[in-house]
Amino acid sequence: MGSRIENVIRTAVHTFATKPNGSLVNTNINHNLNVLRQLLNEICPAEDLGLSRNSGQPRFSLSLFPSRTAPVSYMEIFENQTVSIGVFILKDGASIPLHDHVGMHGILKVLYGTLNVQSYSPSQYIKARRFPVSCISEKDSPAMLSPSDHNLHTIGTVGGSASFLDILAPPYDPDGTCGNIRDCYYYADVGEGGPCNSEIRLLKRTSCPSSFWCDSVTYCGPDIKHLHHEFN
Numbered sequence: 001m002g003s004r005i006e007n008v009i010r011t012a013v014h015t016f017a018t019k020p021n022g023s024l025v026n027t028n029i030n031h032n033l034n035v036l037r038q039l040l041n042e043i044c045p046a047e048d049l050g051l052s053r054n055s056g057q058p059r060f061s062l063s064l065f066p067s068r069t070a071p072v073s074y075m076e077i078f079e080n081q082t083v084s085i086g087v088f089i090l091k092d093g094a095s096i097p098l099h100d101h102v103g104m105h106g107i108l109k110v111l112y113g114t115l116n117v118q119s120y121s122p123s124q125y126i127k128a129r130r131f132p133v134s135c136i137s138e139k140d141s142p143a144m145l146s147p148s149d150h151n152l153h154t155i156g157t158v159g160g161s162a163s164f165l166d167i168l169a170p171p172y173d174p175d176g177t178c179g180n181i182r183d184c185y186y187y188a189d190v191g192e193g194g195p196c197n198s199e200i201r202l203l204k205r206t207s208c209p210s211s212f213w214c215d216s217v218t219y220c221g222p223d224i225k226h227l228h229h230e231f232n
């Protein structure tokens, strides 16, 4: 039997596999999503991902770069044409600006700390339904997004640094070549989008705020190299 992270990768690839026309092979995606959520609930960051028990930082790689100042770091775990899986690590006070995942599914599992997630579902072009902020920690089940629901979100720390495991399908860059890349846009919430419902918001596309950037750290969990051969 493989490691827990291997089971997550295998299940994610199976769940989100697509036919040549882009439709999902799996006809019962909700069942598979529930299995995936359960597997994510059982992930142990230290044992399964090589993240240190207290800080949620990789146990080895960050100490090699003491001058790092990026507010957010990303640790890629696995990526192929079907899914991208990695861990975002946010310093205390950091946030990921409001952004979209056009046509994607997503699963976000908090590993350490607590996050405020403000999500929106697109209702029309740049008009979006705003949901109440959800405050989630490692005790909570994963948060989900789909092409039509909660597809835009902003994510910020609450009372300290935090990290979360992120599964996106399909990936932003499915070929890994930057040749067929799926755009990610950033937005500002500029006010009410209609007279009758204050939760329908008008979102304006903006450039990425200069306060946000992301560097990368190296995965140091269980060996999953064989999966890159198997699934690529």
Ligand SMILES: [Fe+2]
Pocket (backbone or CB within 6 Å): 099, 101, 153
């Ligand atoms: Fe996101």
